[in-house]
Amino acid sequence: MIKLTRIKGWQFLVHMILAVVSFIFIFPFLYIIATAFKTEFDTFNNPALLSLNLTLENFHMIAASGVKLGAYYLNSVILTTVSTLVVVIVGAAGGYGFAKFKFKSRKPMLITMLLTMTFPLGVLLIPMYIMEFKLQIDDSLIGLILPNIAVNTPFAIFIMQAIFRTIPDELIDYAEIDGCTPFRTWLQIMIPVAKNGLLTAGILCFRSVWGEYTLARTLSSSARSIPLAVGLTFLKWERWHFGIMSAIILLAIIPPVIIFLIFRNYFQRGLAIGAVKG
Amino acid sequence: MKKIIPSLIVVLLTLIFLGTVSAGGQQVPATEGAEAQEPNLLRIRSVDWLTQKAFISEAADKFMSEHPGKKVTFESFEGRDVNKYIIQWSGGKSDMDLLVVENPEDTTAFIMKDMLFSFDELGFWESFPKDKLVESILAVGTIREQVFYLPIMGEIYWINTNKKLLQEAGVADKDGNIPHPKTWDELLNMAGKATVGKQAGMSVRLDAGSTENSFYSAVKGLRGSFFKEDGVTFVVDTPESREILTAWRKGVANGWITTATMTDRNAGRVAYTAGKLALLYESGSRWPEAAPFIGSANTGPLPYPGGLEGGSMLFVAGFAIPKESEAPNTAVQFIEEIYMTDLFQSKMLNVYGKMPSLKSAYAFASSPEWEQMLIATRKSVPAPQYREHHVFTAGLADNIQAYLLGKQDLDACLKAVQEKLDSIDKRIY
Amino acid sequence: MAMTRAMQKRLTGFLFVLPGFLCVLLFMVFPLAYSLYLSMTSYNFAYDAAPTFILFRNYVDIFKDPLFINSIKVTLVFVGLGIPIGIITPLLLALLLDSLGRRTTLYESAIFVPLVVPISLGCLIFLLMLDPTNGYFNFFLTKRLGLQPFNWVEKGWTALLLMVLISNWEMGYQVILFLTALKGVDRELIDAAQIDGATGIQRVFYVTLPQISQTTAVVSVLAIIRAFKIFVHPMVLTTGGPLHATETIYFYLYRTAFEFFQMGQASAMAYFLSFAILLVSIFNLKIFKTD
Numbered sequence: 001m002i003k004l005t006r007i008k009g010w011q012f013l014v015h016m017i018l019a020v021v022s023f024i025f026i027f028p029f030l031y032i033i034a035t036a037f038k039t040e041f042d043t044f045n046n047p048a049l050l051s052l053n054l055t056l057e058n059f060h061m062i063a064a065s066g067v068k069l070g071a072y073y074l075n076s077v078i079l080t081t082v083s084t085l086v087v088v089i090v091g092a093a094g095g096y097g098f099a100k101f102k103f104k105s106r107k108p109m110l111i112t113m114l115l116t117m118t119f120p121l122g123v124l125l126i127p128m129y130i131m132e133f134k135l136q137i138d139d140s141l142i143g144l145i146l147p148n149i150a151v152n153t154p155f156a157i158f159i160m161q162a163i164f165r166t167i168p169d170e171l172i173d174y175a176e177i178d179g180c181t182p183f184r185t186w187l188q189i190m191i192p193v194a195k196n197g198l199l200t201a202g203i204l205c206f207r208s209v210w211g212e213y214t215l216a217r218t219l220s221s222s223a224r225s226i227p228l229a230v231g232l233t234f235l236k237w238e239r240w241h242f243g244i245m246s247a248i249i250l251l252a253i254i255p256p257v258i259i260f261l262i263f264r265n266y267f268q269r270g271l272a273i274g275a276v277k278g
Numbered sequence: 279m280k281k282i283i284p285s286l287i288v289v290l291l292t293l294i295f296l297g298t299v300s301a302g303g304q305q306v307p308a309t310e311g312a313e314a315q316e317p318n319l320l321r322i323r324s325v326d327w328l329t330q331k332a333f334i335s336e337a338a339d340k341f342m343s344e345h346p347g348k349k350v351t352f353e354s355f356e357g358r359d360v361n362k363y364i365i366q367w368s369g370g371k372s373d374m375d376l377l378v379v380e381n382p383e384d385t386t387a388f389i390m391k392d393m394l395f396s397f398d399e400l401g402f403w404e405s406f407p408k409d410k411l412v413e414s415i416l417a418v419g420t421i422r423e424q425v426f427y428l429p430i431m432g433e434i435y436w437i438n439t440n441k442k443l444l445q446e447a448g449v450a451d452k453d454g455n456i457p458h459p460k461t462w463d464e465l466l467n468m469a470g471k472a473t474v475g476k477q478a479g480m481s482v483r484l485d486a487g488s489t490e491n492s493f494y495s496a497v498k499g500l501r502g503s504f505f506k507e508d509g510v511t512f513v514v515d516t517p518e519s520r521e522i523l524t525a526w527r528k529g530v531a532n533g534w535i536t537t538a539t540m541t542d543r544n545a546g547r548v549a550y551t552a553g554k555l556a557l558l559y560e561s562g563s564r565w566p567e568a569a570p571f572i573g574s575a576n577t578g579p580l581p582y583p584g585g586l587e588g589g590s591m592l593f594v595a596g597f598a599i600p601k602e603s604e605a606p607n608t609a610v611q612f613i614e615e616i617y618m619t620d621l622f623q624s625k626m627l628n629v630y631g632k633m634p635s636l637k638s639a640y641a642f643a644s645s646p647e648w649e650q651m652l653i654a655t656r657k658s659v660p661a662p663q664y665r666e667h668h669v670f671t672a673g674l675a676d677n678i679q680a681y682l683l684g685k686q687d688l689d690a691c692l693k694a695v696q697e698k699l700d701s702i703d704k705r706i707y
Numbered sequence: 708m709a710m711t712r713a714m715q716k717r718l719t720g721f722l723f724v725l726p727g728f729l730c731v732l733l734f735m736v737f738p739l740a741y742s743l744y745l746s747m748t749s750y751n752f753a754y755d756a757a758p759t760f761i762l763f764r765n766y767v768d769i770f771k772d773p774l775f776i777n778s779i780k781v782t783l784v785f786v787g788l789g790i791p792i793g794i795i796t797p798l799l800l801a802l803l804l805d806s807l808g809r810r811t812t813l814y815e816s817a818i819f820v821p822l823v824v825p826i827s828l829g830c831l832i833f834l835l836m837l838d839p840t841n842g843y844f845n846f847f848l849t850k851r852l853g854l855q856p857f858n859w860v861e862k863g864w865t866a867l868l869l870m871v872l873i874s875n876w877e878m879g880y881q882v883i884l885f886l887t888a889l890k891g892v893d894r895e896l897i898d899a900a901q902i903d904g905a906t907g908i909q910r911v912f913y914v915t916l917p918q919i920s921q922t923t924a925v926v927s928v929l930a931i932i933r934a935f936k937i938f939v940h941p942m943v944l945t946t947g948g949p950l951h952a953t954e955t956i957y958f959y960l961y962r963t964a965f966e967f968f969q970m971g972q973a974s975a976m977a978y979f980l981s982f983a984i985l986l987v988s989i990f991n992l993k994i995f996k997t998d
Binding site (some may be wrong): 009011014015017018023026028031032035043044055090093094096097098101102103105106109111112114116117118120122123124125126127128131146147149150151153155156157158162163164165176181186196197200203204207210211212213229232233236242245246248249252253256257259260264 | 876
């Protein structure tokens with residue numbers, strides 16, 4: 001614990017600052033929740049947060065619009081869960097390899113990964129579509145999962161290798177003395193210690209894939225594989241209807257928020273454990 | 279050694295893939311309309327907003343109930359992604375049997391690569407006489423005498439009004455009658471009166487994609503045509519252009535015309551539907567759209583200067599049938615039975631304000647105010663489909679925006695636009 | 708076959724890295740290679756039958772395009788503003804959080820939760836809030852504070868500034884990365900410094916910061932990459948306006964590809980962007996002396 005100062009007044013000030021900052025960060029959510037339940041009249045004439053007329057009509061209108069939200073939701077869930085699992089596993093392995101081992105092709109490999117992270121995907125859309133079309137995986141979930149894994153793995157590796165670096169090498173030595181194979185060392189020693197790093201990488205990957213729009217828009221064409229991020233934009237013609245837009249946004253962010261709330265506890269606990277070990 | 283292997287794999291894979299791609303890039307000759315039994319499935323792909331405004335879902339249901347045993351599925355797609363179908367179709371496959379697009383320009387590439395059926399070769403006109411359709415709208419989809427793009431509905435640029443606000447501003451009389459402005463100065467004064475504090479009285483679409491529409495519709499109104507004598511080249515520096523732009527600049531400088539549309543093309547429409555904007559100069563379909571929010575007695579169309587005499591710019595949404603379609607005849611049947619009916623066409627008119635392509639549908643218009651728009655529609659033409667059209671659109675918008683914001687003078691603006699026009703590839707097909 | 712311990716170690720490392728590397732290779736390499744090829748061609752996707760090879764002329768031509776130069780300038784502004792806001796602010800927040808010890812769960816969650824929202828939807832939320840007619844901000848200004856309503860995206864510099872701020876709504880993960888690193892700092896060193904008479908600020912600068920330099924390196928590289936590649940925000944919030952004031956390189960290249968259909972030029976711009984980011988990142992890493 002870094003005590004910048006022990007004066008109680010400072011503590012209070014810090015709390016105040018953080019409280020204000022937190023409020024600013026959460027405000028957009030409050031706005032969306034409030035607006036999603038407003039009537040049209042209120043969205044035009046009463047933009048204040050609190051409204052006396054709460055209604056579910058926005059959600060009714062979405063359901064009636066014929067947009068295949070159910071299918072899109074399912075696609076997003078499958079796409080995101082599978083991609084995230086694979087990315088986290090591969091990322092943890094890759095991060096460990098880069099952090100703790102020195103081998104000849106290390107630098108070029110690292111730079112290649114960095115390069116792919118820097119490249120704007122927009123230009124790759126047509127070549128990717130051509131490639132998938134030839135392999136006949138266009139407009140399919142696997143056709144979306146694979147590119148998403150490719151896009152998010154470098155980032156996960158980057159984060160994991162930073163985390164693994166902060167773990168002292170002695171732990172590896174102890175494991176070796178105990179007779180562990182490198183794989184077991186990784187699985188049973190390193191991973192538990194780096195748990196909050198894994199969770200960070202996982203949550204970030206989840207969020208990146210859940211909201212991924214550019215790739216999905218080109219590579220998917222029907223309810224077979226269109227994820228929520230793309231499907232929701234089909235409702236954008238109601239741009240002036242803030243109520244409907246807010247309801248749509250709300251529907252889209254509920255699953256990630258739930259995931260976040262579930263894992264938040266593990267996450268905070270992980271951070272705390274890290275502090276004690278520190 | 280370990281460094282070489284990955285690199286070798288990379289090179290090898292790349293060569294293989296490049297090889298397959300360049301082989302597939304050659305045109306696979308379009309399959310002849312194999313007249314074996316067509317599958318009982320009609321797959322439709324439509325631009326997202328058209329799925330709603332063309333009532334695709336209802337159309338599908340109706341067709342299926344009238345033809346048990348046939349199935350109709352539909353999917354939306356994002357307007358700009360139309361070109362990825364080129365890849366599909368040159369590979370001999372198609373995800374869809376019927377395409378519903380918002381702009382004939384989207385199909386230009388397909389037509390050039392000979393990937394679409396013309397409705398003539400599918401025998402559409404054998405059971406449906408051409409003169410049932412509004413001529414100016416049908417002309418949009420006709421290339422070299424053949425119709426490749428069957429129009430569903432059209433839109434023109436027009437002024438949408440909020441009569442209540444105009445009454446309060448003293449512009450409309452108590453019956454909601456608004457004098458037709460003869461010049462842009464007149465219209466500007468109306469906008470000025472309707473401006474309340476920081477809320478501008480009028481909105482003109484001034485974003486990168488729509489400035490061309492706003493500008494040339496206005497030019498056509500005053501001048502009768504936005505083309506030179508050759509009928510294909512845009513005019514640039516004319517007395518009408520100057521009158522229009524000068525008026526707009528005055529409006530912007532005084533806060534009577536909002537500049538919000540420069541970044542957000544929907545800003546005007548949002549304000550209009552919220553009942554805060556009096557004059558909305560963009561697609562003329564907004565006034566019925568806003569009726570549920572502002573009240574149908576309060577909304578109505580108004581011709582911009584010259585609109586009734588000179589016409590406007592026409593935007594047509596339509597059907598296209600790819601040659602790779604597995605059910606072209608079903609598609610034709612679907613269109614003829616469901617869309618070329620007064621029922622559907624008048625619904626699109628009355629609910630969403632889209633001008634039907636079917637002449638008879640106008641008899642079912644819910645309001646006599648559609649008269650004026652039909653008159654203009656008959657005189658309207660679409661923008662030319664130059665190969666580098668988008669480059670010009672962007673350049674025009676840039677310069678007009680700069681002029682309106684006071685960053686360059688009118689001569690420089692018009693000169694720059696003319697240069698842009700001269701520099702682009704103006705071939706059509 | 709006898710492998711030395713060292714060789715075994717190297718092989719192990721390689722094997723750990725291999726799956727990830729293969730994933731990336733297989734799915735990005737072909738599109739990237741094809742893109743590289745395209746960047747050396749002139750290819751109007753809609754009209755041309757096939758690309759025509761013109762070697763490096765694209766790379767020269769794009770620099771003759773004033774709009775491309777403009778987009779470079781705009782992107783640099785983003786990066787320039789993004790560094791203080793995207794690196795220093797999270798660091799400050801992390802320091803504040805760390806100083807409170809344990810009872811910070813609520814704050815951390817609040818700062819982190821915006822990350823849960825997909826970027827495009829996040830932008831949409833702000834777009835709604837900023838709407839000049841119906842948005843909350845103007846409502847707040849006029850009704851609650853009695854000021855004039857403001858069109859946030861009317862002036863170039865306000866739009867740019869706002870966009871940088873909005874894109875940093877997601878600074879949560881930078882905060883967490885810093886916080887994790889801070890928790891790993893050796894307390895004894897800090898206490899020792901305190902005993903030696905160092906003030907709070909001095910302790911932070913001379914003891915804490917050096918210890919988290921690796922994390923700082925990672926965070927800054929990530930922040931810079933994100934600033935260079937900013938795309939969704941200009942697309943949703945301002946479509947590059949007003950008058951190209953918020954047109955970043957990625958945005959302009961996307962337009963070139965999908966509005967003007969010039970795949971060749973767009974690919975060249977993409978590679979330019981990529982190498983620019985790469986150079987800056989490597990430079991950054993060298994500063995922090997990590998690899």
